[in-house]
Amino acid sequence: MKISGFWIGIVLVLAAGFVLAGVADNQFLFFAGYVVLQGLIMAVAWNVLGGFTGYVNFGSAGFFAIGAYTAIALHQFAELPLLVLIVIAGIVCGLIGLGTGYLTLRLRGVYFAIATLAMAIVFESLITNWDYVGGSAGAYVITPAEVPFFDSFIEMMFILMLVLSLICVAVSRYLSMSRMGRGLASIRDDETAAECMGVPTLRLKLISTTVMGVMMGVAGAPFPFFVTYINPLSAFDLLIAVNAIAMPMIGGTAVWFGPVIGALLLGTIQQIVTVTISSELNILIVGVVLIGFVALAPRGIVGLFQDFARKRRGGGK
Amino acid sequence: MDADGRLLDVHGLTKRFGGFVALNNVSMHLNPRERLGLIGPNGSGKTTMINCISGALFNEEGSVVFRGEEITGLPAFKRAELGISRSFQIPRPFRTMSILENMLVPMEYAAWGRVDHATHEDRAMEILALVGFQDRAQENSGNLTQVDLRKLELARALAAQPDVLVSDESMAGLSSAEVDEVLEILFKLNERGVAVIMIEHIMRAVMRYCERIYVLDAGQLIAEGTPEEIQGNPDVERAYLGE
Numbered sequence: 421m422k423i424s425g426f427w428i429g430i431v432l433v434l435a436a437g438f439v440l441a442g443v444a445d446n447q448f449l450f451f452a453g454y455v456v457l458q459g460l461i462m463a464v465a466w467n468v469l470g471g472f473t474g475y476v477n478f479g480s481a482g483f484f485a486i487g488a489y490t491a492i493a494l495h496q497f498a499e500l501p502l503l504v505l506i507v508i509a510g511i512v513c514g515l516i517g518l519g520t521g522y523l524t525l526r527l528r529g530v531y532f533a534i535a536t537l538a539m540a541i542v543f544e545s546l547i548t549n550w551d552y553v554g555g556s557a558g559a560y561v562i563t564p565a566e567v568p569f570f571d572s573f574i575e576m577m578f579i580l581m582l583v584l585s586l587i588c589v590a591v592s593r594y595l596s597m598s599r600m601g602r603g604l605a606s607i608r609d610d611e612t613a614a615e616c617m618g619v620p621t622l623r624l625k626l627i628s629t630t631v632m633g634v635m636m637g638v639a640g641a642p643f644p645f646f647v648t649y650i651n652p653l654s655a656f657d658l659l660i661a662v663n664a665i666a667m668p669m670i671g672g673t674a675v676w677f678g679p680v681i682g683a684l685l686l687g688t689i690q691q692i693v694t695v696t697i698s699s700e701l702n703i704l705i706v707g708v709v710l711i712g713f714v715a716l717a718p719r720g721i722v723g724l725f726q727d728f729a730r731k732r733r734g735g736g737k
Numbered sequence: 738m739d740a741d742g743r744l745l746d747v748h749g750l751t752k753r754f755g756g757f758v759a760l761n762n763v764s765m766h767l768n769p770r771e772r773l774g775l776i777g778p779n780g781s782g783k784t785t786m787i788n789c790i791s792g793a794l795f796n797e798e799g800s801v802v803f804r805g806e807e808i809t810g811l812p813a814f815k816r817a818e819l820g821i822s823r824s825f826q827i828p829r830p831f832r833t834m835s836i837l838e839n840m841l842v843p844m845e846y847a848a849w850g851r852v853d854h855a856t857h858e859d860r861a862m863e864i865l866a867l868v869g870f871q872d873r874a875q876e877n878s879g880n881l882t883q884v885d886l887r888k889l890e891l892a893r894a895l896a897a898q899p900d901v902l903v904s905d906e907s908m909a910g911l912s913s914a915e916v917d918e919v920l921e922i923l924f925k926l927n928e929r930g931v932a933v934i935m936i937e938h939i940m941r942a943v944m945r946y947c948e949r950i951y952v953l954d955a956g957q958l959i960a961e962g963t964p965e966e967i968q969g970n971p972d973v974e975r976a977y978l979g980e
Contacts, residue, residue, distance in 0.1 A: 599845045606842045609831035616791060616825075617897060618817035618847025674833065 426593065430586050437582040441575050448695075450578035454646060456687035457581040458639055462660070463667035463679035464585075464592045465635030470665070471673030472596055473628040474608025475525070479536025481661030482543050483513045483633050487640025488655045492553045495561060495644070502580070502645060509641035510634045517633020521626045528611075544656045558651025561644045577646055588635050593676040595631065604628060605674075636664075659703055663687075666710045672722030681721055744769045744932055745790070745821075745901055750799035752785050759785040761956045762799070767901065767934060772927055774947030774964075775936045778976060781953040783936045784826065787903045790934075791823045792816040804900070817847035822899035826906045828886035830878040836889060837861055837874040840896040847897035861896055868892045868922050884915045888922065895926055902926065903934045908942055916942055944968065952976065 440449070462484060470476045490509040494500055500508075524535045548556045563573050570576040595601055603624050606614035615621045644650040663686070671682025686709065690702050717724050745767040752760040760782045767773050775783050788794040790801060792813030800809045808816055822843070831839050840861035844852065852860065865871050868888040878889060887907050894902055904923065908916045920942055927933050937943045943950065944964040952960040952967060954976040960967060967973055 599849075602838070602842055602845055605833065606831050609833055610829045612793070613825065613829035613831065614842065615813045616793070616817055616823055617843040617893065618814050618849070619842065620812075620814045620846075 426590075430590065434582065434586060437579055441570065441579055447572060447574055450572075450574045452691040452695075453578050454574070454581050456684065456691060457578070457585045458643070458646075459663050459667060459687040460585050460680060460683035461581075461588050461635055461639035462664040463671070463683040464588045464676075465632050465639065466664045467668040467673055467676075467679040468592060468595060468635070469628050469632040471668050471678065472601060472604040472608065473625060475532055475625070475628070476529075476665075477533050477536035478661065478665070479520075479538075479540040480632055480636055481664050482536075482540030482656065483517065483636030484640035484643070484660060484664070485540075485547070485652070485655035486516060486543060487513050487637030488643040488650060489547050489550075489553050489640075490637065491641040492559050492561070492644050492650060496552060496559070502642060506584070506638055506641040509637040511637075513637025513640070514630045514634035517629040517631075517636075518626055520633075521629030525622070525625050525629070540656065540661070544652050547655070548652045554651065556652060558649055558654075559644070560649050563645055563648055574646075577642060580642060584638055588638070589676070589680060591631065591635075592679075596676040600624065600627070659706070662703075662706055662710075663690075666706050668720075669710060670713045670720055672720030674719065675722055678720055678722045685721075741766075742769070743767065744771075744804060746800075746802040747786075747790065748800045748802070750786070750789060750796050750801070752782075752789055752794065752796045758956050760789070760796070760953075763953070763956070763958050764799075765951050765958065765961075767932055769900070769932055770927065770930055771932050772923075772946055772948045773932070773934045774943045774950035775934055775953065776938075776940075776943055776950060776967075777953035780955075781976075782956045783953055784905060786953070787823060787905055787934065787936060790816075791821055791903060814846070817843070817897055817899075818850065820851075820898070820900040821903070822847065822894040822897040822901065823903040824887075824890040824894045824905055824907055826909065828883075828890045830881070830886060830889055830893075832877075832879040834878055835875050836865065836870055836878050836881075839878050839889060839893050840864065843893060843897035847899075852898055860898075864892050864895050867895075867925055884911055884918070887911065887919060891919070891922055891926070895931070899931060901932045901934065903936070905936050906938065907935075908937060908939050920946055 462481065466480050469480065487509040490512045491505040494505050494508060520539055524532060527535050547553065553559055567573050567576045603619045606617065606619050607621050607624060611621055647654065667682035667686050668679035669682070670686055671680065672678030686706065689705065693701050693705055713720060743766045747763065747765050750760055750763045751758065763786065775786065777783050785794065789796045792811060796809065800807060802808065803819060803821060808819065831842060841857060844857045844861060862871060862874065865874055868891065870888065870892065881889060891904065891907060908919050911919065916939060923933060923946060935943060935946060947964060950962065950964060950967045951958060952973050959972050959976060960970045962970070
């Protein structure tokens, strides 16, 4: 069997993560790495529905919060291992994705975007009024002082996020490169024509919202353990939601590696700015960069490179 | 095929939009490999008819039977899988894809269960050669001219490996030479065994191409016959020109 460069890359990245965990002493590296990777998973998740399928939406970060609160609720109920919480949060968010998909996919364009935004607000209100998970006062999570195999808890969280990211990237790549990817792209380009060419549009759209939900939930479930204190405001944070959209837009939405590039770039810049200048400047940077790309390079960094390559080949078509 | 050897049988079809009756108790049929014309003034129900056949709309009364199988309630993608393919009046290419990728969508969905998957690209290229696109397969479909878009529309419909192709005004707005070009393509694909339902306002094309013609007026079927019979029919003249 031919082993593709992609899988070699996956193994190398994972190995590099473990080496870093073994060598580095600076705990901030893992902290920053976790935040970047969390953004990466969310960007990849958003792109499955917003990029591949063409259903741009503002609500998918709400699924992140639902994932986080599913973990909190289960943690209150019984102290389950983190991995189990992640799996259950993924399933819950996947089911909610399927359900909301069924309700909202009749809408298109700006109407769909508004419906998903409204949905996120509804969920935020529900959680604010749910005392079991702390309501508006929020909930604390006590993290263990020592963890097996790793030097610290944050180191373990970093490796966990790295593994989850690689899984999500692999799934997203499979989706975009398989027959299903072409079906999703045909829905993005022209849904009526796609249906008449035999594409089961409703089924593919539901798969798309479900996968988006699962990935968002998976990204959100470890979040309370990472920050140790969570309230509705921090879980439904505007910056988290905007990042999930900005990263794919900046990287390029049409291909699987677009959101990966966007997330690594934007996420890293944000961390550097937070440390060297100020955390408030973060939000400004996201906004400016996003406006710049939407206005000047709507197909993102990947699109810029494709145009450049085409020009070099000549023809200019 | 049903008992009468018909490929497609529409029986007593009625379609209403609110209080407006777009089609009233219309029956028509299509024989295998036939070149059928469907004509009528604007608003007579032609496009509604093919929407009911292709599954874009559902009829309230009557039935649509394809190869002896009732398909009245089936969604459009299922009908495409069975072998009913259509082109659109206003071309609807998949704009972010190349010409070849446009062809692969119906191959990988509508024709997935009927065609050997390893031969997809070869078959797509063969159909592209039919419309003269053999050297342009990698071109982006978003930048094509009107006549090229019409050709792609037909080629893509053909890539679904249909038994019936519904061509909805494939020639509207084309020059005389371009009309001949598209007609040539439609003749070629009929020779490959595909039955064609042609909806068209360009009478020269309809009369030259079709073996049999139905005429709709205000949702009613007013005539059926060969091109010669239709041309001499006083009802048809009245529908087009008034009293």
